[in-house]
Amino acid sequence: xxxxxxxxxxxxxxxxxxxxxxxxxxxxxxxxxxxxxxxxxxxxxxxxxxxxxxxxxxxxxxxxxxxxxxxxxxxxxxxxxxxxxxxxxxxxxxxxxxxxxxxxxxxxxxxxxxxxxxxxxxxxxx
Numbered sequence: 001x002x003x004x005x006x007x008x009x010x011x012x013x014x015x016x017x018x019x020x021x022x023x024x025x026x027x028x029x030x031x032x033x034x035x036x037x038x039x040x041x042x043x044x045x046x047x048x049x050x051x052x053x054x055x056x057x058x059x060x061x062x063x064x065x066x067x068x069x070x071x072x073x074x075x076x077x078x079x080x081x082x083x084x085x086x087x088x089x090x091x092x093x094x095x096x097x098x099x100x101x102x103x104x105x106x107x108x109x110x111x112x113x114x115x116x117x118x119x120x121x122x123x124x125x126x
Contacts, residue, residue: 004123006062008055015051030073052110053078055119063121
């Protein structure tokens with residue numbers, strides 16, 4: 001049973017600007033180190049991968065219906081690598097929020113076209 005659905009679209013150029021302006025401070029606030037490295041192998045290169053990862057985090061929060069500030073982005077980990085389907089690994093408050101929603105799984109899909117990255121998250125439960 002679908003318990004939540006969220007989609008987010010991110011401009012790769014906008015995320016590149018955020019990385020340029022805020023550098024490692026932004027990266028460390030929003031991504032785990034292994035997560036950022038894994039997203040670097042995503043289609044379109046490291047910045048497109050980071051944009052897709054950011055979109056997935058936002059899509060997860062939208063699927064929950066939670067305010068963006070309620071769960072730190074680092075607690076929503078996006079694992080994506082060449083030849084592997086992307087998946088969400090939830091930590092701390094993100095895992096707690098998933099349980100409270102009644103969902104048992106958060107499925108994610110990532111896509112990129114031109115200068116945009118898109119993610120959709122579906123929360124599923126029994």
